Amino acid sequence: MRVIAINGSPRKNFNTATLLQFALNGASEMGAETALYHIGTMDFSPCKSCLACKSKKLPQTGRCVLNDCLTPVINDVLNADAIVLGSPIYFYTESASFRAFMERLLFPLTLYSKTERSLFKGIKPIGLIYTMNITEEETHERKPPFPAPFSLDIVTKTEYFFKRAFGNCSILLCTDTMQTKNYDAYHMEMFNAAEKIERHEKVFPDDCRKAFLLGQKLVETVAQSN
Numbered sequence: 093m094r095v096i097a098i099n100g101s102p103r104k105n106f107n108t109a110t111l112l113q114f115a116l117n118g119a120s121e122m123g124a125e126t127a128l129y130h131i132g133t134m135d136f137s138p139c140k141s142c143l144a145c146k147s148k149k150l151p152q153t154g155r156c157v158l159n160d161c162l163t164p165v166i167n168d169v170l171n172a173d174a175i176v177l178g179s180p181i182y183f184y185t186e187s188a189s190f191r192a193f194m195e196r197l198l199f200p201l202t203l204y205s206k207t208e209r210s211l212f213k214g215i216k217p218i219g220l221i222y223t224m225n226i227t228e229e230e231t232h233e234r235k236p237p238f239p240a241p242f243s244l245d246i247v248t249k250t251e252y253f254f255k256r257a258f259g260n261c262s263i264l265l266c267t268d269t270m271q272t273k274n275y276d277a278y279h280m281e282m283f284n285a286a287e288k289i290e291r292h293e294k295v296f297p298d299d300c301r302k303a304f305l306l307g308q309k310l311v312e313t314v315a316q317s318n
Contacts, residue, residue: 093314095119095126095307096172098165100179100190102132107223107269107296108178111303115176115219118307124173129165131193136162138192145200154211156196166197170212174310175258176219180269181226185246194250201257209256216258217313219306221266222247228267260313264306266299 097116101108109130116126137158144150144157155166169175179190186194201211224231247263254261270292272278275285 093124093174093311094172095124095174095176095310096169097126097128098169098175098177098190098193099128099130100132100177100187100193101130101223102187102189104130104133107266108180108221111221111223111264111266111299112176112178114300114303115221115307115310118304118309119174119176119311120307122308122311124311127168129168131162131165132187132189134161134165134189136160136192136196139195139199146204152200152211154201156200158196162193162196165193169197172216173314174217174219176221176307176310178221178223181222181224181246186222186250194253198253198257210258212257212259215260215313215317217310217317218254218258218261219264219310220247220251220254220261221264221303221306223266223269225269225271226267228265231265231267262306262309264299264302266296269296 095116097112099109099112103109109128112128116128120126137160139156140158142157145152145155150157155170156163177190179186182188185191203209203211247265251261251263268288268291270288271280271283273289275283275288
């Protein structure tokens with residue numbers, strides 16, 4: 093069994109990457125082979141809207157026709173038994189690299205059919221891990237000028253498209269995260285650095301535990317479906 097993690101953060105060693113590694117540790121403890129890709133540092137093309145994956149002149153393979161450094165990552169993801177993806181939240185949405193990866197992965201699988209919705213057959217368990225600066229309370233609030241709570245406006249839409257493609261998706265939200273270990277070095281006066289660091293020390297270990305359990309859950313879901 094193989095579980096792949098996709099890090100949509102430009103940081104290789106901070107919140108999102110750490111949580112993904114804990115998820116992989118959970119999967120590994122259950123006997124899975126694992127791999128982690130840091131797509132946030134990779135130079136790849138977003139979807140070109142060329143529609144080659146929908147062309148009647150070409151076979152529908154479910155894979156993007158673009159060939160760059162993301163191609164082997166997508167191939168590994170599609171061949172894996174389960175996937176766990178992580179992204180920080182920037183401006184109330186996922187990182188640019190995460191969105192570009194999502195388009196390259198999911199659009200070729202998406203069918204514009206009246207009877208079928210995805211070229212992928214079966215169930216591939218998906219885990220989505222989000223890190224964000226806003227508090228858990230703020231994910232449920234309707235604050236002007238935003239028309240809807242963050243958790244409903246963004247996360248559930250992404251969850252929908254992964255479920256549409258692969259049939260299964262679980263979410264882990266990690267809120268009020270620490271952006272830096274040294275707030276004094278940056279123009280971030282609106283934050284209480286001591287409170288941020290203290291919360292990170294107290295709460296983040298529990299987020300890591302939840303990520304570990306998510307990794308185990310993905311493996312269990314694969315085992316139950318076989």
